[in-house]
Amino acid sequence: MPKVIYVSANGAAREVEVPVGMTVMAAALKSGVDGILAECGGVCMCSTCHVYVDEKFFGKLPPAKDTEEAVLDIAAEERQPTSRLSCQIKVTEDLDGLIVRLPEKQR
Amino acid sequence: MPAGTVIVGTGQAGFQTAASLRAEGYLEPITLIGEEPHIPYQRPPLSKGFLMGKQDTESIELRPGAFYHDHQINLIAGRRIAAIECAERRVRLAAGGRLPYDALVLAVGARNRTLSIPGADLDGVLYLRSLEESIVIKERLAEAKEIVVIGGGFIGLELAAAARSLGKAVTVIEALPRLMPRVVAPVISDFFRELHTSRGVNVLCGCAVSEISGADGRVREVRLSDGAVFPADLVLVGIGVLPNVELAQGARLPIANGIVVDDHLRTADERIYAIGDCADHPNPFAGARVRLESVQNAADQAQCAAAAIAGRSECYSALPWFWTDQFEIKLQMAGLSGGYDNAVMRGDPGSQKISVFYFKDDRLIAIDSINRPADHMFGRKIIASRVRVTPEQVADESVDLKALARQSPSPRGS
Numbered sequence: 001m002p003k004v005i006y007v008s009a010n011g012a013a014r015e016v017e018v019p020v021g022m023t024v025m026a027a028a029l030k031s032g033v034d035g036i037l038a039e040c041g042g043v044c045m046c047s048t049c050h051v052y053v054d055e056k057f058f059g060k061l062p063p064a065k066d067t068e069e070a071v072l073d074i075a076a077e078e079r080q081p082t083s084r085l086s087c088q089i090k091v092t093e094d095l096d097g098l099i100v101r102l103p104e105k106q107r
Numbered sequence: 108m109p110a111g112t113v114i115v116g117t118g119q120a121g122f123q124t125a126a127s128l129r130a131e132g133y134l135e136p137i138t139l140i141g142e143e144p145h146i147p148y149q150r151p152p153l154s155k156g157f158l159m160g161k162q163d164t165e166s167i168e169l170r171p172g173a174f175y176h177d178h179q180i181n182l183i184a185g186r187r188i189a190a191i192e193c194a195e196r197r198v199r200l201a202a203g204g205r206l207p208y209d210a211l212v213l214a215v216g217a218r219n220r221t222l223s224i225p226g227a228d229l230d231g232v233l234y235l236r237s238l239e240e241s242i243v244i245k246e247r248l249a250e251a252k253e254i255v256v257i258g259g260g261f262i263g264l265e266l267a268a269a270a271r272s273l274g275k276a277v278t279v280i281e282a283l284p285r286l287m288p289r290v291v292a293p294v295i296s297d298f299f300r301e302l303h304t305s306r307g308v309n310v311l312c313g314c315a316v317s318e319i320s321g322a323d324g325r326v327r328e329v330r331l332s333d334g335a336v337f338p339a340d341l342v343l344v345g346i347g348v349l350p351n352v353e354l355a356q357g358a359r360l361p362i363a364n365g366i367v368v369d370d371h372l373r374t375a376d377e378r379i380y381a382i383g384d385c386a387d388h389p390n391p392f393a394g395a396r397v398r399l400e401s402v403q404n405a406a407d408q409a410q411c412a413a414a415a416i417a418g419r420s421e422c423y424s425a426l427p428w429f430w431t432d433q434f435e436i437k438l439q440m441a442g443l444s445g446g447y448d449n450a451v452m453r454g455d456p457g458s459q460k461i462s463v464f465y466f467k468d469d470r471l472i473a474i475d476s477i478n479r480p481a482d483h484m485f486g487r488k489i490i491a492s493r494v495r496v497t498p499e500q501v502a503d504e505s506v507d508l509k510a511l512a513r514q515s516p517s518p519r520g521s
Contacts, residue, residue, distance in 0.1 A: 030171055039123075039406045041149045041167075044480070045430050045439070046403075067437070070480035073509070074487060107410070 002096035006033045009104040020093060024086035024100060025049040035102035042087035044068055047075040048106040049086040054099035058082040061089060077103035110207035111136030112416055113198055115188050115354065116214035119402055120383030122147035122169050123409030124212050129178045131417035138206055139175070140183040145238055146172055147182075151402060153241035154265040155432050158248065159272060164238065191358040193376050210378055210416045213355060213366060214409070217348035217384040217400060222257065226319030231326035232342045235262060244343065248273055251341035255279075255329045257316055259286040261431045262345035264299065268433040270343070271308050278309040278337050280329070285312050290429075292450045292463045295438065295475050302436055350385040350398060363387045365398040370422045372412050380415070382408035391424050392472070392490070393443045403428045426491040428483075439483035442473030442490045451498040454479060462486070464501040471496050481508065488512040 001017040004024055008014075018027040028036040028049075037048035044067040053061065061084065064072070068088050072079045086100065112128060114121045117139055125139045139147075147169045156162040175182040187201040197207040219234040221227065233244050248254075248270060256267045259281025271277045281288070285296035286303075303310050315332040319342060329337045350365040360374045361367040365387035372380050372388060383405040390397045407425035414421060429440040436459075444450075447465035454461040462482040465473040470493075474486035485508040489496060494514045500506045 026166065029169075032171070032173060032177055040402060040430075041151060043151070043430065043432070043437075045428065066478075067480040070484040073481070074484045 002091050002093055002098070004091060004095070005097070005099045006035070007099060007101045008035050009102055018091040020091055022091055024051065024089040024091060024098070026087075027091065028086065033102075035106065036086060037106045038087060039107075044071050044085065044088065046107075047071050047085065050075045050077065050103055050106060051084055051086045051089075051100040052080055052103070053082045053084050053089075054101070055082055057095060057098050058084075060094060064088065075103070076105045076107050109135045110196065110209045111138070112210045112212065113206050113208040114139045114212040114214055115141065115198065116212075116216055116383070116385075117141030117143055117145075117147045117182070117184060118214060118216050118383065118405065119147070119150065119169070120214035120216070120405035120409045121212070123406045124214060124382065124413050125175075125180045126170070126178070127410045127413035128417060129180070131413055131419065133413070133417045135209070136181065137179070138181040138183060140186055140188065140200075140206070142185065142187045143237060144185040146170075146175070146184060148238055149402075150236075153238065154235055154262055155269060157241050158245050158266075158269040160245075167238075188354060191354060191379070193358050193379070196378065208378070210380070212409075212412055212416075213374075213379065213381040213385060214383050214405075215351040215354060215366075215381075215385045217350045219344070220347045220349055222316070222319075222344055222346065224316060224318055226321060226326070229319055229321040229326040229342075230324050231321070231340060232319060232344060234344050235266065236348070247341050248275065251275060253278075253338050254341045254343060255337050255339040256343045256345065257329070258345035258347070259283075259310070259312065260289075260345055260347070261287065263343070264303065264433050265431060266343045266345060267303060267308050268306075271303075271306055272434065276309075277307075278311065278329075278339075279303065280314050280316055280331070280337075281310075281312045282315055283312065286310070290440070290444070291438075291475050292444070292447075292465065294450075294452060294456065294461070294463055295477070298456070298461070298477060299433060299436075299438070302434060306434055348384065348400060350387075352385065355379075355381065355385075363396070367396075371415055371420055372408055372423055373415075380412040382412050388423060390427070390443070391422075392427055393445065397443070399427055401427065401429050426487055428487060436477060439476045439480065440473065441476075441483055441487045442471075444473035444475070447472060449498055451502045453482060453502055453504060462501075464498065466498055469497075471501070485509050485512040 016031045039048045040046040189201040190199045256279045317332040318330040355366040366381035411423045444465040449466040460478040462476040476483040
């Protein structure tokens with residue numbers, strides 16, 4: 001099973017095995033990773049699942065759609081070049097080892 | 108030992124209060140108690156992805172069961188609170204027993220308004236609010252062929268879209284002259300009428316249902332007051348909700364269009380808060396008291412009440428926003444459009460990408476967007492920060508909303 005590594009704002013890393021097809025957001029909630037709130041449930045209406053994707057992996061992700069692009073602009077912590085919504089990242093074998101950094105605040 | 112906080116209601120508002128209290132560093136006991144037999148789950152998918160089989164019971168859980176244990180939240184599902192004993196600062200469970208509190212949060216939600224016409228109690232007349240009801244609708248949809256949806260609001264139209272997508276013959280009956288009449292401008296109503304019609308949904312507006320008839324106790328047809336008859340083996344009703352005020356009423360707390368709270372979401376008893384679908388609250392974006400039924404309102408009011416209980420009291424001032432998904436179209440709504448005196452469009456209706464900007468007394472109060480997510484998100488910033496924009500500016504596609512959203516707000520009261 002592919003692994004995703006969540007790095008909290010204070011630097012603590014947590015490695016989680018994620019079934020292919022599950023989103024990075026859903027896997028965080030399921031495994032008790034703090035720092036992802038997912039208030040809207042993963043429909044691109046809030047920005048509370050914002051993550052910074054490690055540069056090595058950012059290029060492997062399918063590009064963000066318009067709805068996600070718009071939401072990233074209102075994120076509580078400022079958008080950076082590798083910002084994504086974790087509800088829109090579906091885990092694949094190719095993403096094994098994916099590193100996402102969590103912002104200090106989500107709302 | 109402190110009694111801590113008791114939260115009544117395990118919906119989105121109740122869940123979020125408990126989670127936010129812990130995030131605020133609150134260390135006292137938290138009890139989250141409600142009638143529903145499940146751990147807290149998301150309601151929005153119940154009329155959408157859950158019916159379509161895209162989500163299941165597990166995937167709609169707000170958090171897995173371990174979350175409550177890990178955060179020392181005492182979750183008690185399937186238990187009804189019979190009464191609040193304010194003077195003793197405790198609640199009494201219907202099944203017996205009492206829970207003391209220092210702070211009590213009523214996140215008791217709402218229940219469906221029901222039809223009161225002949226035949227309304229026939230088997231096959233269904234409502235949607237809870238997971239159980241969604242499970243039943245999903246099962247019945249599998250066998251049903253002809254479905255009549257009563258009510259052309261969000262829930263009715265989402266159910267209609269789901270049923271039609273599953274290949275059923277669907278008729279929607281709305282009493283008022285257009286769809287979603289209380290919340291969107293006519294141009295948006297027209298867009299969704301065209302969307303549903305183009306997918307084969309039979310949409311009837313301005314029609315009153317007079318009777319549901321059946322055979323062997325099961326629904327067979329729906330009759331309108333003009334005599335028209337529609338065969339139906341399933342009738343789905345979405346005609347609004349009533350706030351659950353009885354518990355508060357029993358404690359002699361003031362009730363109006365819900366449980367009355369102040370701008371800190373406190374009831375007349377300063378230890379008791381009411382939040383979410385049940386709370387009649389002063390909303391700065393309405394300029395009036397309102398009761399809102401939405402995920403945003405539930406989550407933000409929960410956060411506000413949790414902060415107050417944790418000693419960081421602030422006025423509730425979050426911008427309302429909403430969404431509905433029907434077929435592949437998402438309607439995004441920011442602000443409250445009630446009482447608007449001017450509505451202007453941005454985008455070309457033929458392009459399926461439009462926003463409607465609502466003004467009242469020359470102030471932008473709300474935006475509805477279809478396939479224009481940037482309008483919605485920058486619109487939220489503009490409305491929330493009270494940046495002054497004109498109808499001419501927002502109707503002009505060459506005007507950059509992102510730049511407008513960055514402007515400093517106009518002085519208060521101007």
